[in-house]
Structures are given as C-alpha cells and as structure tokens.
Amino acid sequence: MQIFKSPTESLGDLGAQSVAGLIAAATDVAVVVDGQGVIRDVAFNKDELSLELDGHGRWLGASFAETVTPDTRAKVGELLRDAVAKKSSGWRQLNHPSPAGQDIPVSYSAINIGRDDRFVVVGRDLRQLQAMQQRLIAAQQSMERDYIRLRHAETRYRLLFQVSSEAVIMIDAQSQAIIDANPAALALFDESAPQLLRSTFASHFDAVDTAAIQNLLAEVRATGRDNSVRAHLARDRRECGLAVSLFRQERASLFMIRLSSRQPLLDAVALKATALLLRYFEVAPDGMVITQHDGQVIKANQSFLEMAQLTHEEQARGGNLDRWLGRTGADLGVVLASLRQSGSVKLFATLLRGAYGATAEVELSAIALSDGDRQDLGFAIRNVEKRLSAVTPSARELPRSVAQLTEMIGRVPLRDLVRETTDVIEKLSIEAVLELTGGNRASAADMLGLSRQSLYVKLRRFGLAEHAVGEEDNDNDE
Template identity: 50%
Template sequence: MKAFKAPKTSLGDLDAEAAASLIAAAADVAIIVDAAGAVRDVAFNSESLAQELAGQEAWLGRPWPETVAPDSRAKVESLLQEAGGTGARPWRHVNLLAARGSSVPILFSAVRLGDGGRAIAFGRDLRQLSALQQRLLEAQQSLDRDYSRLRNAETRYRMLFQLWSDPVLILDTAAQKVTETNQAADRLLGRTPRRPQGREFLDLFDAKGREAVELLLAGVRATGRADEVRAQMEEDGKDVLVSASPFRQENTTYLLIRLGIPTGDASAILLPKAKSKLLKLVESVPDAFVVTGQDGRIMTANAAFLDMTQLANEDQAVGEPLERWLGQPGVELEVLTASLRQRGPVRLFATTLRGEFGATTEVEISAVSVMNGVGPCFGFAIRDVGPRVAPPSRAASRAPRSVEQLTELIGQVPLKDLVREATDVIERLCIEAALELTGDNRASAAEMLGLSRQSLYVKLRRYGLGDLPADGSDQG
C-alpha cells in the first residue's frame, strides 16, 4: 500500500465530522468496530443498500461476526486481525445478514485507527456483480440444456435414419457424391459399415438410368421438387424408384435420396442374405410353420402345413382362421393365444390337426408371440408326432393318466374329458387297493367293491391289471 506523502499538510486539521464524511464517501458501507470487535457505528453511501440492510441499528453493540452469515464469520475475524498490519490489506467477500433473512454480498477491507484499537471496515456493494454472475450462470445452464436437446435430437435423427425400412442416401449436390447411407441402402448397394462413403451417386445406375436420375437432380435443383423416376441399378440390375428432397446445412445444399421398390414389387422386402437363407429353410423344413395375426387368421404358412391340411396352395390358407384345422374349434387356439399373451412362449402343446379331406394327425405345437409394428403376431411350429408313436393296445389306449398328467391337461382339453380321466384314475386306484387288501383274491375284491365278478374282470382287462385267462374264468 502506498500512503499519502504529507497527510498533515495536504489534509489539514480534520475534525470528526469531516472524517466521518470522508469515510462514508469512500465506501458503499462503512462499519466502525471497537477493540473488542463490537460494532459501534454504521454508515451507508447507497440508499438501496441501506434499504436492503434495514434495521442495522440492531448491530450496534453486537460483535461484528454475529451480524454476518455463518460462512463469513471466519473471514470477519481474519479481517480484524489483519487490520493493524502495515502491508497491503486484503479484501474479503462477506455476506451480511439482511432484515428479510437473505444475505447481501459485500467486499470488505479493514483499517485499524491509532492506538485506541478501533478499526474501520470499508465495504463495496457486490450485488450487481453477483446478479451478473447469476445471469451468466443461468445463460451457461441454458446453453447446456440447448446443447443437450440438440444432441438428443441428433441421436433420434440418426436412429430413425438407420431404422428407416426404405433405402435412403444423403447426397452432396456440389460434388455429386454420397455422404451418408442408412442400413437398408447398405444392403441394397452391397455396402458394409467399414466401406468408406464418397461414391459417385450416378455410378450406382446403368447408362439409361443415369440419364433419368441426372434429369431428376437437375429438376430438384431448379424447382426444389421433382417427380420420382424409375432407374435400373448397375450392379444387380434391380429396378428402383428414385425420389429426392433438398435441404440446407451449413450453407451447403444436400439432397435426401429415397430408393423405393416399384409397385409391382411392393411386397418384396430387402433382407440380409443370412435372413433370406433362414426363410428358405423355414419354407422347406418337414415341420409345419404358420404365422397368424392377433385375430388368429393365417398370414403365411410353409409347404409342410399345406401337406398336413391337404391344401393345394398357400392362398387357400391365407386369411382363414387357424382353428379351422386345429384341434377343437374355439377352444385350443384360444388357450394357446391366451398363454402366449400372458406367459410367453408355449412348448409341446399336444393336439390334433385336421385335413380338408378328413385326415387327422397327432401333433405337438410350440408357439411364440412377436410384435410386428401394429400389434402382436403369433408363430406356430407344428410337428407331426403320429408316426413315432407305436399303435397302442386296447388296454393301454384306455389306461387312465396319472394325477400329474391330468394337471398338465388343464386348459388343453374340455372339462368333461378331464372328469372322465379323473374318474378312471380313482377307479383304478380303488381296484388296486382292494386286490392288495384281499391278497389278490378277486372274488373277495369284487365283494369289497360291490361289483360282480364279471364286472371286476371287465375293469381288470380295461386297466391291464393282473393276468386273466382268455375265457374270463378265474380260480381266485
């Protein structure tokens, strides 16, 4: 700090009033503190600051650190300790407590007066600087939010661009080169993600198609729009419909090129080679495969399904309900689709498949549900299990199921069939228990069960219990 050279001569004899005026004029707020650190007087040079800190009379007699925010008390104590130094006095940011409970930022520096121990704290109002910093922070936060929105918008654009089912290219009109392509365009043009962009756009077409596309681009540049043209690809000879839409970016004009499939080929779908092979395999597998909509009507079916249902071609099946050929109409397909919606894939659902001419085939069905954009569709893999099952004997075919097997049939067969199966299980268990209790004495077992011996023999043959003579006689 560089002081006055001759203050006594230049300032003269200053009384207390003149000194007070000088001190008040030198700062926005001035606080006089005694040797004990208590506030003795306060002066303001700013009317707005005085109104903000209304009620400063309550500070008089209180320690100065008690009049500031808790985070500034250590700074005030440091100011009072450094006030008597001879070097440069530091300025510290102090938050004064306002009457409304808020805090007012003030930049303070303190000076010790004479030998009395009193000190004067000169304060500069930082409210405008604080407000400017706050606006700067809000502006930075606003920029960050805008940048985040732009980045999210770009991410959404790129995702939509890549997932677009039609082949789409971005063309630099000045250089006539492709700058960006989506996945569908890569598959159509035989490109790979590692292959660099920058290919001449017109080189994609044959000589005749090149002329038509060149006229299209000229029309778009001249009028901003043009009708689509039909052109043939150079590499594989495929026909495509080429349409273009202009847009500007960074003072450069680009074209959004869409390569559509002609109307006659609208049902064609561009698929990777691996997926195409998979579809061919599904078409040729010996097991039937059917795809239905959520209403249960057939959308497509392979050749094996047509063989099982005795249909001549796929057109006879498309649009028809699958339950027309499956199990019990109105029951089993409803059970399958309800299980697909609620629990996911279904495996090894046993039922029958009826042909158009009365043939019946024992089958097992595995089914899955997938989304196709508008709603779920169901895929059914149907396997013929009849040939691998040996023809059952009469007794075996009529043998009752176990309790576990009955439980598995719930939802697959009507209730009356389940009741009949359960009755057979109970009847067989009772007969086995009676034979065991009577030591395999069938006369006593028949009497215990309330049956005639002939009725007992019929049931024994039905369930395959014991060795019975061919004529039905019994020695027990």
Template identity: 50%
Template sequence: MPFSAPNRSLGKIDPATTATLIAAAADVALVIDREGIIQDVALNSDDLSTDLTGCSTWIGRPWVDTVTIESRSKIEALLKEAVPGRSGRSRQINYPSVQQADVPILYSAVSAGTEGSVVAFGRNLKQFSVLQRRLVEAQQTMERDYSRLHHVETRYRLLFSVSAEPVLIVDADSQKVIEANPAAADMFGEAVTAVIDKPLVDVFGPQSTSPLQSLLAVVRAAGHADDVRANLRHSGEEVLVSAYMFRQENASLFLVRLLRLTSDSALGVVPKMTWKLLKLVENSPDGFVVTDADGRIVSANAAFLDMAQLATDRQAVNQKLDRWLGRPGVDLDVLIANLTQRGTVRLFGSSLQGQFGTETAVEISAASVMNSERRCFGFAIRNIARRFRTDMRFGPDLPGSVEHLTELVGRVSLKDLVREATDVIERLSIQAALKMTGDNRASAAEMLGVSRQSLYVKLRRYGLADPTGENGSDVN
C-alpha cells in the first residue's frame, strides 16, 4: 500500500537524496522521458554493470534499443501503463550479453511528474534464472534416467519371463519369494501368483529345508556358496539350487536358480561321478584352468586363484593366461602350438607371476578338447617351487643326468645356464628345447632367449644342424 502522507513525510527530501533512495531501492533504475529516451541510469552492483553490455552508453538512447527484440513490446506496455499515483504491472525485460545468456531484469515503471518522465525500477533476476535453468536441467536428467531405467526394467522383465531356466527372487530377511518366472512356476506345478509371498522352503520337501537355509546363510555371509541338491515338494523331483545375493532399494535379495538333474532335462545330464570329478578339480591343491582357443580363461579353480593372488574368478575370466604364466607371448604360444598339433603336453616347466609380483616355479600338463565344435584347453598347474629350489643347488658341479638338466630348460634362461656350466650344458639345453618344441627352431629360440641367427650358429658349433637343411622347422 502507498504512503499515507507523502507530502508531510517526504516533502523535505532533496533531489540528491531522492536519487540515492531510488538507486538503493532497485538493482538498476532508469529515468525515461516522454519520448522513451533514457535520461539517467543508476546501478548498485559492479557485477551487474559487467553483465549489462554497453550500459555506460545508454544515456541518450531509446530504451527499446538496449534490450532484446522480444522485450521491446514489453517496454512500450510499461511506459503506457505508467500513470501518476500508481505503478503498473511488472514485466521481465531481457538484455543481451556477450559473455553468457541474456540478463533478465524485472521492471516496474512509475510516472515522475507532469513532464511525462518515468522512473523504471529493475530487479536483477540472474540468480533466479540460473536456479531455474538448473532446475530444468535436473528435471531433464531425471526424465532421461527414468526413461533409461524403464527400458532396463522392460528388458529385465522380458528376459525373466522368457527364460527357460527357473529363477526366483527371494527376500533375504523373510526368505519369501517375491518374484518367480513362468519356468519356475511350471516346475512347481503352480501359477506364478501362487508362488509369490510363499516361503522358499515351502516349495521344497522337508528334508531340503536344512541344506537350503545353510546355502542362503553362506551366501549372505560370503557372497557365494556351493550349489546344493533339493527335492521339490509336489513331485519329489531332485534339482540343483544355486543362489546369489544382490541389493536393490536398500533391501537385500537372493537370486535363486534351479537346475533339473533328471535324465529328460533339456539342460542335459550331469552324472554323479562326473559331478564328483568336477568338485574334485575345483578343490584340487593343483591349479586348473580352462581356456578358449586363444588362451583366454573360461574357468579357474581356487588353487590357481591362490597362486595368481586373485580374490575371485571374475578377475581371471576373459583374461589371457599368459598375463600370469611365464614370459608373455612365449610360454603360452609354445603350449598352444603343441596342444594344437599333439593334443596333450606333459610336465612343461614355466613360472607363474602373482598379481602382487610374487613368482612361483610351476609344472604344467595340458590337454585339448572339443566343446560344441569349439576347441578349448585344460591346464593343470602344479607348484614346484620347493622342489625347484632343491634342484638348483648344483653349484659348480654338472647335473648328474641328462634328464636332470632337461627339467631346468624353460625355468631359467640360457644365459644363466651358460654362466654356471660348460658348453656341454649349452648343447644339452638346445637339444631339450628342440625336443619340447617339436624341432621348431623359432619357438626353441624364443624359449632359450636367443635370436634365430644365434641359435643357428650354436647348432652348427655343436654339430646339431642338418647339412641337408631338412631337419627342423622355422615356422612359428
């Protein structure tokens, strides 16, 4: 509401004081004549003076020439509504800026006397504009994230529904089923809705309660556990149960997978003896690794993970075996070449580099098998560090036998052998390398750590080269 007695309370204020009051009451104040020309300007902020490009040249220019095009009609309306005794409706006016986006100013105009002059009071909306822009950007980001999550959930729901493998989602606290796919409902002989909210142990026979609870307890504590066998309540069918723990919306959940073990299962048969053999390999004190044809790890047992100083098998899967085995690009290539040609390799000497720098002498036996028309390799890796340290204590004396010497080839380089032994050891080492690589001289040179030319010189020196050129192969 306006002042009740302005003539009495404000009548003695001089023009300078009035100008100070106007400048203090607004972020920017303009005095406009009846033609719309700026007569004077007052700014109470240096930052605003920087943002308003060319504000020092406004005096003497039409107000509409200082603003953006869309704001000119608003200025005309402000000046038209500025009548003595009251303030017109406020309007946002935008000023161009070379440094950033337009500078928004909220103006209200008041008539200033009988000569038609108008005083325009402006309040800087820059901070409000920044907040508004951030709000819009945050809302757009949320919309994109929501859309992405919606698509992910749709794909999850589709995969969950069409999967032929029975899968359950179980609440970790109550151990009740909160989701079940159609394959699981078919296995239980019930509708999906009938399985929901039912305790997990209720869909299995009484004798399976203890193994299931132990499985979930171990998974909760350690993150993973061995699969257990359980019998379905309604049919008595034996199934293999595995569980994994994950978090969603601050809740812990189990993903429970079921695998039929009956002979007519579409997923195949795992005979009891084969199953025991797999468990034996998993728990073997020797490392065991399965790779694809390129040497990338498909599966590894706990002993190999321990030797390679890895916490979980996820750190090994899809990695090349020579990341840890022997000399990169040498030992594994020799092994794969021999496996491809012969199918098996026995007692190949090498070393295993741990994740944290430790080196262990190992002995490798390997075999090649075909799996669904794809070749894969199995490597049995034995830690022989203690035996190897004993074998190396030959000092200045020569080894007692050729077999003793051949066990060292590949475990130490040719340079180290020559330093401790005589030309006899060098000759025996070359012979052993040629034998281990199937007389492949290129691979033998890599194994011994010498160039091909150097190997040829040594072959001629010891009379191992075939003068006809037919003995040995240079194909890698």
C-alpha cells in the first residue's frame, strides 16, 4: 500500500469528525472494532445497505465475527491479526446474512490506527460486482449452448453433404480454387480429395466451355442471383449441368456449385438384370471377390467371408487377397501374372487360409475386368474338399495319373515331388514294355536294360505282378 508522502502538509491537522466523514464517504461500510473484535462504532455510505445489515442497531457492542456467516468467521481473525502485524491487511470477502434470505458479499480490509485497542475495518459492497459476474457466467453459458447448437447443426449439414448423391463443390469466389467437395463430386471427376482441393474449378472442364463458366461465376458474383449453365468434363467429355449459388462466410464470398451429369437411363429389364446379378453375387455358394489390379479387395460376398472366417465385409475390404489365398507371395502372384498375360485363369488349385488358422482346398477361376484405363479383377473361389479322398495317401503310395501329380504341386516339398515323378515315369515305362512284349518279363527286362530280378522287384513295388515269388520260373526264355 502506498500512503501520502506528506500528509500533515497536504491534509493539515484533521479532526476526528473530518476523518470519520472521509472514511464513511470513501467506503460502503466502515466498522471500528477493539482488540477483542467487538464493534464500537459503524458507518454506512448507503441507507439501503444500512437497513439490510444494521437495521435495528444490533451491530454496536456485538462481536464483528457474529455479524458474518459461519463459513467466513475465520477470516475476521485473519483481518485483525494482519492489521496488528502489518498496520493494514489485505482484502478479504466476508458474507453477511440478509433478512431477504440472500447473503450480502462485502470485501473488507482492516487498518491499525495506532491504538492497540482500536481498528478501522472498511468494506466495499460486492453485490454489483457479483451481479456482473453472474451475468458474465450466464453469457458464457449461453454462448456455449449456442456453440453446441452450431456444432450439432454443422455435423448434420456435414453428414448431409457427405452422403448426398448429388455432386456438390465449394469454391472460393476470388481465386476460384476448390476448397471442399463431397464424395459424389470426387467420383464425378474421378479424383482424390488432395488432388481436387489443390486445383481450380474451371481446369476440370473442356477448354471450349471455360469462357462460359467464367461468365457464369462473374454474373452470380455481381448479381447475387443463382444461375446455371451446361459444360463438358475435360476427362471424358461428359456433359454436366452447373447450378451456382453465392454465399458469404467469415468475410469471404464462396460459390456452392451443384453438378448433375446426364447418364443414359437403363430400361426396366436392364435394371432388373443388374439387380439379379448383384443378388447372385451376394448369395452365390462360391466365394466371389472383386479386387483392384494388385489384389486389394474391393468387395466380397458372404460365402468368401465364411471360408475366410470373417464376420463383416469391412474386415476384408482394403486387404490383399494374398492374406487368405494359397502360399503368401506365391499363388496370387502366379494368378495375377496369368491374368495380365491371358486375361483369365480357370480351375487353379490352391489353398484358402482362414483368419483363425483353418485351411480348405479350393479351385480358383479369375478374369480381368477392364473399365477404360482402370482394370479390376474378379475371382470365383470354390471349396473342393468334398471331391478329395477322405483318406490321405501314404508317402509310398503313387499317384495314379499325371493330373494327380500336378495337383500335388505347392503341397509337398520339391524333393518328394521329384521322387514321385520318377516313380511315375518308371511305372509307365514298365507298363508300356510289358504291353509291347505281350507280358514276357524276360524280354521286357532286356528292353529296359534291367536284370530279371531287378524287374521283378519293380513289378512288386508298383503292384504290376500278382506273385512276387516264383515268377521267373513261369516266364518263357525264348
């Protein structure tokens, strides 16, 4: 606290009456208390405050602490102790009970006037400040409620903007740069959001229509009235209708442009056929999958989800088919290479791995689906486990045909596959020689360059001789 530098010279020798008037005029309430905190005198600057706090003169002779509410009585002792130690205390808010029922807040400071048994406690009525604070809080709460309502409204309109089937674009009226576009507009221009948002609106249309578009935007900006024009897309020369509206947002002018593309209308028969095809795709007993050119899944039907042990299509969409099909990085690569070369793959034998470790023998057929510059792939996957023998052949059992041997590729190690191939060739050679010699084993052994005993061993091994012992005695040696 800073006091007068020369009070005697500037204020003179003021009497007690002058000081009392000065204190009463400078504060809303002033109380003189003794060392025990008992009120010895009191003064009010406002009559209404005097009536509310001391209407019946009950403060004189009462303890100052008894005039405040119980929750603020401890602050009275702190005021007086600070006044003794520091000559004056800091400001503390005390609340006085009011006959009207609402407490009256008053900010007090105690001043030591130089006598050990006397303190002057001056106070300022805080009701006006409290009312302003309450109004400020109410205004803040009202702003928060308005902000929440605006956020909800923005969320609803943003959702409507995103799900609308009509292409809508927002562009800056000054620079004509695209600042926002909904998914329908991205699909119409066949662009991604980052690429579209970095470009000017007119650059996506044919150069012949650029002047008409510029004139339309200038007219709408000058008049403020909605208008429309027709123009052709630069990508595929498709004709579009442009409906332009002007609005202001945060001191900036923006154009909202709605685009409608003329598409050939399908007749009822074509629509019905399309619906049936879509229905077949969904309920087909075979797994049906549409992927991008690199095998990334776009759409899959329920049968594929069941084979892959998935519950929702979203679990498959965006993933690579290689996660579930055949040996990772091998089988799908072979299929994709064949599709790029010939455009189709038929009855490719492979495995389908489920998300929880289950495997199934499947046949895969695929075809390339071209749409302009874009190429997608269609896969049909059929579970063929029921076609396979329930008994797994032993390691020594030989395949009955070359086709059976081919099916083993990718399922057994190369070493075993080579051994099986050699056995097949040996068996086929022995059968051919026996047919040529009319069953004469001695002549067959000579043609094959084998001893008779070696030939008999191989006959028994391949199951071509009914008797393993004594066959040599039954043969003719001509």
